[in-house]
Amino acid sequence: MLTTNPFDDDKLREECGIFGIWGADGAASFVALGLHALQHRGQEAAGITSFDGHGFHTHRAMGHVAGNFDREEVIRSLTGRTSIGHVRYSTTGETALRNVQPLFAELSEGGFAVAHNGNLSNAMKLRRTLNRRGSIFQSTSDTEVIIHLVATSGYITPLDRLTDALKQVEGAYSLLVLTPNGLVATRDPLGIRPLVMGKLGEATIFASETVALDVIGATYLRDVEPGELVLVNDSGIRSFRPFQKVQARPCIFEHVYFSRPDSVAEGKSVYEVRKNIGAELAREAPVEADYVVPVPDSGVPAAIGYSQASGIPFELGIIRSHYVGRTFIQPTDGVRHLGVKLKHNANSALIHGKRIVLIDDSIVRGTTSVKIVQMMRDAGAREVHMRIASPPTRHSCFYGVDTPERAKLLAAQMGIEAMEDYINADSLAFVSLDGLYRAMGDARDAAAPQRCDACFSGDYPTRLTDLIDKEAADEKALALVASR
Incomplete structure (x- = not known):
């Protein structure tokens, strides 16, 4: 499956x-x-x-x-x-x-x-x-x-x-x-x-x-x-x-990814906030390119904002099929590899020979970004620049979001340049945490944060009792092993 x-x-x-x-x-x-x-x-x-x-x-x-x-x-x-x-x-x-x-x-x-x-x-x-x-x-x-x-x-x-x-x-x-x-x-x-x-x-x-x-x-x-x-x-x-x-x-990530763009969260249109994030990203990390391409579907509003702020045309360089079920039984590795194109496929006629700015909402393990960049290169893109509509995700969430343990978060293990090499992009940039707050109409106050941004900052607003207890138990077990 x-x-x-x-x-x-x-x-x-x-x-x-x-x-x-x-x-x-x-x-x-x-x-x-x-x-x-x-x-x-x-x-x-x-x-x-x-x-x-x-x-x-x-x-x-x-x-x-x-x-x-x-x-x-x-x-x-x-x-x-x-x-x-x-x-x-x-x-x-x-x-x-x-x-x-x-x-x-x-x-x-x-x-x-x-x-x-x-x-x-x-x-x-x-x-x-x-x-x-x-x-x-x-x-x-x-x-x-x-x-x-x-x-x-x-x-x-x-x-x-x-x-x-x-x-x-x-x-x-x-x-x-x-x-x-x-x-x-x-x-x-x-x-x-x-x-x-x-x-x-x-x-x-x-x-x-x-x-x-x-x-x-x-x-x-x-x-x-x-x-x-x-x-x-x-x-x-x-x-x-x-x-x-x-x-x-x-939670600040409701505005970045979780909520539907047609929702209103904290009195703010999620769609407008995501467009604002894209505009902030264009100002913070400009690049010369031919097209701004969203990663469907969550990258679309930010890509529109990036396009409008930068003047680079917005185009659908990745086409999504809405008629494929969630799962597909694959009999062989070769067919399984082909199966990924059932859901998303590069618009090769558009992007061949072009410089592309790819807009996505986040990088977690990095496996998705590797696939997307390679998809663009296989379709003939001359340059592939990755722009991410959130700051680097360096910390796990303990408040109801299923995030990998920190050791599996790419941004917790690598700097931006190393991540750029890992996903094989010509350039990589994330919106800053201050820029994310600006996109929401706020000035970030690091001394008294207005939102939970722990997945980016590591500033958890509550005590993490179970995590602390687990780490203490792990240390005790390691000490016991070392003493034998």
């Missing part, structure tokens, strides 16, 4: 996407549509849980939303006027149905379903403590830690029990929690992962991105604020702020 997209194997993987609605007939059908719009945030699995006033109903499945939730009998089984859903790309836990969300448990005060976008950086430590107290885990997902913390809390009301649980976790989370008492939406105090709130008639909606509101015809109201808990039930909408207020640090 081989992915037919030769450029997908070297991307930072989207975290997850969540969508919830309270107060609409056929709520699950709206959730399915919302998850369709958020499919780019997780293609591994999807799940929907509904509540009809009497009981909870759940359907979870591996694979895409389409095919699993387009069947009428599935949606019809998810009865009720309130529902939450989740699309998943695993950042913690194995790829298995037991880890597909929403996760559900019967607690003492009733059913409890949770959908989580993010990653808890102290989940393993909490899990060990809970295991010692007698908790029995059914999954390997960090999300289940939250359920056990709620179940073992000494507080009385469901909201207080949830608040008590969240005060014990570290890291990033945007959560939708469905109980018989209502639907709760909340973000971690730093607001690392996104969550927006909308309205459709009398129904209240929550989603990871505004594009999911657009798809069902809902109106955007506002972002759920960092550290805020919003409770929606038959009594109305109430907002709580139980956490100490801190400087928010939303």
